[in-house]
Amino acid sequence: MTEGAVKKIMYVNRKAPYGTIYALESLEVVLIGAAFDQDVSLAFMDDGVYQLKKGHQTKGIEVKNFQPTYRALDDYDVNKLYVEKEALEARGLTQEDMCVPVEVLSAAEIGKLMEEQDVLLSF
Numbered sequence: 454m455t456e457g458a459v460k461k462i463m464y465v466n467r468k469a470p471y472g473t474i475y476a477l478e479s480l481e482v483v484l485i486g487a488a489f490d491q492d493v494s495l496a497f498m499d500d501g502v503y504q505l506k507k508g509h510q511t512k513g514i515e516v517k518n519f520q521p522t523y524r525a526l527d528d529y530d531v532n533k534l535y536v537e538k539e540a541l542e543a544r545g546l547t548q549e550d551m552c553v554p555v556e557v558l559s560a561a562e563i564g565k566l567m568e569e570q571d572v573l574l575s576f
Contacts, residue, residue: 460571461492466501468576470520476504477519479576484522487529494533494570495526496563497555501576502540505551523553535563 464483468475479495487493497505509520526532534555541547541557548557558566567573 459490459492461494461569462486462572462574463494463496463567463570465496465498465567465573465575466504467499468504469500470504470509471516475576476501479574480519480522482574482576483531484525484529487526487531493529493531494535494566495531496535496537496566498537498540498560498563500540500544502536502544502546505534505536505553505555506546507550507552520552526553535566537563 464479464486466476466479470476483493483495504520505523509518526534532554534553535558536548536551536555538557538559541550548555
């Protein structure tokens with residue numbers, strides 16, 4: 454791929470991790486995009502912050518716990534993970550509750566990052 458072909462792509466995750474396919478599908482698409490050397494970032498907003506909350510227990514709902522896959526993001530050089538401050542606070546969560554390193558930003562700051570992207574994909 455030529456230097457000019459690199460796109461800034463932000464994946465916006467707003468859904469809880471289970472109950473729909475959005476969270477898992479987003480994670481799979483992120484890994485594919487990163488494998489093609491794109492400039493990938495993720496934003497977790499609204500109930501999407503639950504995707505990164507430590508300690509998912511999925512046995513009772515009989516679905517696979519895909520949370521450990523988030524640790525693979527670093528192997529793909531995906532290290533721009535942003536979590537909405539207001540969403541964390543509204544759910545009684547902190548940065549320390551997240552399963553991977555994240556940067557906590559206000560909704561306005563995430564909005565500014567969104568404006569800098571070539572592509573926004575919302576899940």
